[in-house]
Amino acid sequence: MKGKKTGGRDFQKGHKAFTNPLTEEAMELRKMSLEDFIRAAREILHMTPEQAKVLAEDKQTPYFKRIILKVICKGDFKEINMLMERLFGKPKEIIEATTNNTHTITSDDRKQIINDLLALRQKAHDR
Secondary structure, eight states: OOOOOOOOOOTTOOOTTOOOOOHHHHHHHOOOOOOEEEEEHHHHHTOOHHHHHHHHHHOOOOOHHHHHHHHHTTTTTHHHHHHHHHHHHHOOOOOOEEEETOEEOHHHHHHHHHHHHHHHHHHHHHH
C-alpha cells in the first residue's frame, strides 16, 4: 500500500494517539492571569479548610477561584504544579557540589565539564 507508513497500524483521520486530555479545571487554570491568581491566593491563604470547601462549592464564588479551591481541596499535585509553573514559571535548578579543596562547582562550570566530556566522547568515537 502506498502513502503514509504507519507501521502496520491503520490510524483513523483525526485520531490523536497517546494524548492525555486536560481536565476542565486544568484548561480554565491555563486562562488565568498572574494578577487573578495573586488576588485569589491572598484571600485563600487566610481560609480554614472548611471555609475553602464551602467556597469551592458555592456558585457565587468566581469560577477561577472555585477551580483553585477545588484543586487545593482535592490535593491534586499535578494540577497544583501546572498552575504554579504556568503563573510563576518553572523554578531554576541550582546544582552545587564541593570537592575536598572546597572549590564550588557552579552551573557554568558544569556546562564546561559537560562540553569537555562530549568533546572527549566525540574524539573517541571518531577513532
